[in-house]
Amino acid sequence: MTHLVLVAGAWLGGRAWDGVVPGLREAGLEPRPLTLSGLAEKKGTPAGLRTHVEDVVGLVEGEDLRDVVLVGHSYSGVPVGMAAERIGDRLRRVVFVDANVPADGASFLDAFPSAHVRRAIAEHGGAWPPPPPGDFAGQGLSEQQIDRIVTEGTPHPGASLTEPAELRRPLGELPATYVKCLLDGPDPAPAVAALTSGGSWELVRMDTGHWPMFSQPDALARILAEAAAL
Template sequence: MTEFVLVAGAWLGAWAWDEVVEELPSARALTLSGLAEKREVPAGQERHVRDIVEEIERLDLRDVVLVGHSYSGVPVGQAAERIGDRLRRVVFVDANVPVDGESFLDGWDSDWVREAVAAGGGSWPPPPVEQFVELGLTAEQAARIVAGATPHPGATLTEPAALTGTLPTLPATYIKCLLDGEEPLPAVTELLRNPSWDLVRMDSGHWPMFSRPRELARVLREIAA
């Protein structure tokens, strides 16, 4: 049976996937160190990669569809290389992808994030409700995100990814949420040139697990079929 492992992006824990998990009986969501119920656990980029790999190995999961949203595409892409034949497919939901030797903050206009981390004492504070509403969420959905969000550990954003070089050859799908811009980042576009990668478009904002959970679950089932 296909096992879906879902990893949320910045500020969020496993709870962010609750409505998607309801639609995918074989799915489990994972909270990364330094966030939500693990907020007191020290975390860097490598720790986040190990969080994912160790959980998959601990549960002895096979036929894994590993899903990363937004920030978590960086550790998820690295973990996908490390779990070997346990992987069925890696899926990036409107996510950044890892580039060897580069951090999450490299490759895009992220100066404003660096400034926010500096102002936040080394953590990236969650944005206010208004910012989420502007990006396609209802006031209720935005309030839910902010209520559950925790500051994101800054080291996970600045430490570089370490790849083995197999990511371009892995079976992979990139889900582009069109209300967040029609074109993926350049690093994603480069990976999509590989025959084992494909692109799916969703008419949604950046947080489809909140705004379109049933549709996202359906897309994930179709990808895994």
């Protein structure tokens, strides 16, 4: 059976995938939502980027999973991309859902203008607090969905955002699908655009915002199932 390890982005735990899980099971897949250290029910646990990579690798190897699709949303594209090359022939595919991707020697915060995030981390004891509801406007989310993200969200461990990624081989060698959510911007970041335009990765577009597991869970489940079949 194909196992999909589902890892949400900043602030969120495994419950973020609750709407996606039924569609994956109907497709004959085994979803494995994962909460990273320091978040949701694991809040308070010290964690950095390497901790989060070990969370992913530890689940796959500890439960001896094979035929694995790793799914990383937003921030989690960084640890998921690093973990993908660690699990060897257990890996079937990686799916990046409107995600950052790792770049060797660069941190998550190096990928975009992030002075405001660094300031927030410094002002909140080393963690990045969830944004206010207004920051989710224009992303195809209902008020109830926004409320769920905000209330379930927990401060994100700042060290995971500032530690540099480490890659052992070019990212383009991974079998990968990139899901671009168009309400969050029409085009992928330049590094992703180079990978998708060169034919190394599959590019899929969704007409929704940055949190498709909330705004369009059934559509996202179909996309993940199709990627798992490649």
